[in-house]
Amino acid sequence: MTGLPKEHMEQDGFVLPYGDHQNDGLVQVSFTLPVKDGPLGDEAARQVMRSMALKEPQVVESTPLGEGYTFFVGYGKLTRPVELAKLKVARPLWDKLEPQAIERTIRERLGREIVVVGAATGSDAHTVGLDAILNYKGFAGDHGLEAYSGFKVVNMGSQVPNEALVQRALEVKADAVLVSQVVTQGNVHLSNLTNLVELIEAEGFRDRVVLVAGGPRITHALAIELGYDAGFGPGTKPQDVASYLAQEVSKRKSLYSNRAF
């Protein structure tokens, strides 16, 4: 391989896209515009690239996709480098593990199945998110917790009263409780979520379960504030939840831990 040494490539921590030459800043883009194919469409596409801060925008392909829509492939050059030293990277509190690693963590550190009870509580009839996380089919090619041999899943479905969820969690000796909240009219999800924590505390097993909230309006910070151990928002994959539970439950109830539950 020819080329410059790595230190030189990064040039004091400033980087630009590398197309064919060091620092050429070359970027390849493709997009569709709701415009007719033709000179006006091409200029609109170049303008889109200028708005992306791409210099010397070039349209190399424009194809009509149907009446009034055109697909473009284009190239342009970025000139403002990225300064690596100034970037901040948010670090997750747990590691995302591959499915095999999740199974291994549970097997080796816990030595038994993790019992998970999940429900969409209160008046909430939406089970999309909950099912995506728990059911075998999962979501976007990522299988739900049921697909893991390390999880025993009880999916209670929708419109489950908090009391019933607490009851079931006790019955099956749940290691983790997953609550899904989608409906947010009048912030009803907040009082529902808080109420569940209170019930679990009243039953005296708050320290024995990992309590997780999920839904489109849930963030990790919000969940912590409400007294949960973790929160999962939009874009969460089953593997994220599985990774978290494998690590958190194993940490708390590890074969090698002295804490007795």
Place this chain on the structure above:
Amino acid sequence: MLRFEVDRRLVEECHRLSSEIVEQVRKETAGFTTVAIERSVARLFGIDGVNSQGVPLPNVVVDHLRAADKLGDGVAVHLANACNALGLTPAETAQRVSEGKLDLSSLGWQGTEANRKTARDLAKAALERIGARRRERESLLEALPVPETPWLYVIVATGNIYEDVIQAKMAASQGADVIAVIRSTGQSLLDYVPYGATTEGYGGTYATQENFRIMREALDEESHRLGRYIRLVNYCSGLCMPEIAAMGAIERLDMMLNDAMYGILFRDINAERTFIDQGFSRMLNAYAGVIINTGEDNYLTTVDAFNSGQSVLASQFINYHFARRAGLRDEAIGLGHAFQIDPAIEDSLSYEIASALLVRALFPRCPVKYMPPTVHKTGDIFFAHALDASFNMVSVLTGQSIHLVGMLTEAVHTPLLQDRYASIRAAKYMRTAAKRLGESLILKEDSVIDARSKGLLLKCADLLRDVRRKGLFQAIEEGVFAGVKRTRSGGKGREGVIRKSEWYQNPIEELIRQELSVEPGKEDSNS
């Protein structure tokens, strides 16, 4: 196309075993109907719309009879009784029930003979309506033929039916032959069918009768413009299999996903409920001239495709025999399978060819449906496009009938306009470029491909023998299919299974059996 010669005796044995497996299930479930079947009878009798709380009227009527402990008779005779007693139509009857003005169980009985006759007349009218839609399709297909196979099948999934229409027409103009409107995630678990045109959904668009109508009308317009009939697809899976089949029949849908076991395995729907529902829903599909698509491709998303090819084949045999018992002809049974072997495996392409060839050879008259790679796609859209190109080639080489066009952005999001375009273009290219490739080649005896096909068929026969011994319910409990275990009494919707009373009547089923010459426990023999 390239051909694989199957061991005839082994294939016959597979058919005999599957037929016996299916017959066992039929015997065990014959004494039951379901709330969904009764709701579809209500729908076919013309009951539609929702009450003031948004509950669909078919649910209102069925729940009303259930509360009076009369549902075991079937909804048909009770509606007929009301029609005879009050001179109302079923729709007017439902309206009154929903307003609390009428109690069906307290009406005077108008005589069994008279009621049964009225029920049959109502059923006849419903089937005439469906028959008219079927004939309409037949004449459209004659006027607007689809010239090439495999048919290119693409998906739209915006959540908004009007947005779906724009994308569907665009895809058709680019070369798509079949448009599927993906349902909103979770619809399969609703024990009712949403009502009216919808503009919001999660990962798809609700299947409603009005949405069906809007899309069919738009595609009819596009079909005429293109001179090629564009087929429309929706999903019969879930807790409302027969109702969706009824709606699809009325709105002239052309294909419906209808798998005898998908709901059990992948949606945790009760097994008995599913087997009962699939039977009636498939009869409606058969009468409507709908091509069903089975979902064996899904198995390969939960278990490894290289090691589990035989479970796909065994399930196809079982799905096939369930379908035949519902009156579906071979030409209407689109058995599903998929290109999902890990591309890192040496000779993976040859193994894919082996599976595709074998499915083609086992079901020569069925329009087999070939699903694209998804499991081994990541955000690397360029490699995904290369993988799809291989899939396209195998599909043409082995003579697949329905080709679900793979998307380069499969693992990232629902297709962007340009993704669908790029993928359709690649598939069309291969359909033209490799048109007669298959007929130029002969499969070498004991080559990698030949050996793999033979091996798969042997394993499939073993698996079917095992399922035959255990029974299908037990096999599912043990996780034979897709590695998913479901108990017979577990899962959602079991409370909707109803024991038939001695007066039970489903005149729609009776008439379809009569017209398609399907007897319970027997398969249509003119295959």
